Every structure is written in structure tokens, then in C-alpha cells.
Amino acid sequence: MDKILRKGGKRKGLTERTLVFLKPEAVMRGLVGKIVSRIERRGLTIAAMKLLQPTRKQAEKIYEVHKGMNFYEPLIDHVTSGPILAMVIEGPNAISILRNIIGKTNPIEAQPGTIRGDFALNVQKNMIHASDSLENAKKEIKILFSSDEILEYQKPTEAQYMF
Ligand SMILES: Nc1ncnc2c1ncn2[C@@H]1O[C@H](COP(=O)(O)OP(=O)(O)O)[C@@H](O)[C@H]1O
Numbered sequence: 682m683d684k685i686l687r688k689g690g691k692r693k694g695l696t697e698r699t700l701v702f703l704k705p706e707a708v709m710r711g712l713v714g715k716i717v718s719r720i721e722r723r724g725l726t727i728a729a730m731k732l733l734q735p736t737r738k739q740a741e742k743i744y745e746v747h748k749g750m751n752f753y754e755p756l757i758d759h760v761t762s763g764p765i766l767a768m769v770i771e772g773p774n775a776i777s778i779l780r781n782i783i784g785k786t787n788p789i790e791a792q793p794g795t796i797r798g799d800f801a802l803n804v805q806k807n808m809i810h811a812s813d814s815l816e817n818a819k820k821e822i823k824i825l826f827s828s829d830e831i832l833e834y835q836k837p838t839e840a841q842y843m844f
């Protein structure tokens with residue numbers, strides 16, 4: 682437990698950061714609060730959060746591995762069509778935990794209890810993005826956030842009751 686306590690204001694090891702964003706359908710359907718609360722109740726920490734309409738350049742960078750796929754252009758059109766709620770989420774194993782919370786990419790396969798399994802019907806409009814690896818998380822966070830927008834803090838419950 683002591684290992685993850687902050688030393689000199691910095692969180693030590695064992696925690697990860699991941700980029701999460703709620704896609705325009707989540708904002709337009711008024712489900713922001715319901716979805717963010719699922720992330721909070723799990724015990725993860727919101728290190729950064731902002732509502733923005735992403736530029737084409739930002740969306741293309743985030744989804745660049747899919748360039749050339751038939752769904753790529755419509756996906757970029759969709760994600761840039763309205764507001765998204767972008768977050769940096771921090772905590773132990775944040776990347777894997779978030780991927781489990783969101784569920785499988787295609788809502789047909791996403792289990793009930795996951796965000797996609799509970800709120801989505803359509804593979805493109807599947808509500809939420811979460812980075813799939815440490816390397817991609819680092820890259821994706823930089824696309825939407827500057828370092829001064831990411832806050833370092835520790836909730837009192839973390840050390841005592843969560844980690
Ligand atoms: N076959 C598809 N048809 C339409 N859209 C798709 C398809 N596959 C993926 N997408 C869209 O592209 C996004 C990125 O795909 P991918 O990285 O495979 O999924 P994930 O978001 O689960 O990491 C998906 O969240 C979804 O919005």
C-alpha cells in the first residue's frame with residue numbers, strides 16, 4: 682500500500698493512466714453522468730476531464746491504426762460531429778479495468794453490465810473509447826490533453842480502502 686502513496690507530490694508506480702472519451706451519442710443521449718459514475722464507483726480517479734468537439738486531425742490520430750478500413754472515414758465523421766467528454770482516468774491497472782468496464786467493441790457481443798452492453802446497439806455508436814495498451818494510452822492522452830490539464834491528487838479513501 683505504501684508503495685503507491687505519493688512521494689514529493691507524485692504518485693509512485695503501480696498506477697496507470699488511460700484515455701477515455703464518451704462519444705457524441707453519449708453526450709447527445711444525456712448519459713454522461715450515468716457513465717462517468719460507473720468509472721467513479723469502481724474507485725478510479727478522474728485526473729483530467731473536458732468537453733470538446735474534436736478536430737479531424739485529433740480523431741484521425743486516435744484512430745490511425747484503422748486507416749484503410751471501411752469503417753474509418755464514417756467513424757471520423759461521426760466522432761467529430763459533436764461534443765465528446767474526454768477524460769484521463771488513473772488507477773491501478775486502469776487500462777485493463779476500463780476495457781472491461783466498457784465491454785466488447787460490438788454491442789452484440791458486449792455483456793450486460795458493461796457500458797456498451799447496457800447502452801449501445803450499434804458498433805460505430807458504441808458510446809465510449811478507452812485506450813487498449815499502455816503505449817496507446819500515452820500517445821492518445823497527448824492528442825487531447827496538455828500536461829498542465831492533468832491533475833495529481835489522491836482521494837483519501839484510495840490508500841486506506843481501495844488499493
Ligand atoms: N466493423 C465496424 N463497423 C463500424 N464501426 C466500427 C467497426 N469496428 C470498429 N468500429 C468503430 O471503430 C472504433 C475503434 O475500433 P476498435 O479499436 O476495434 O474498437 P475499440 O473502440 O473497442 O477499441 C470502435 O469503437 C467503433 O466505434
Ligand SMILES: [Mg+2]
Nearest residue numbers: 810811812813
Ligand atoms: Mg481500439
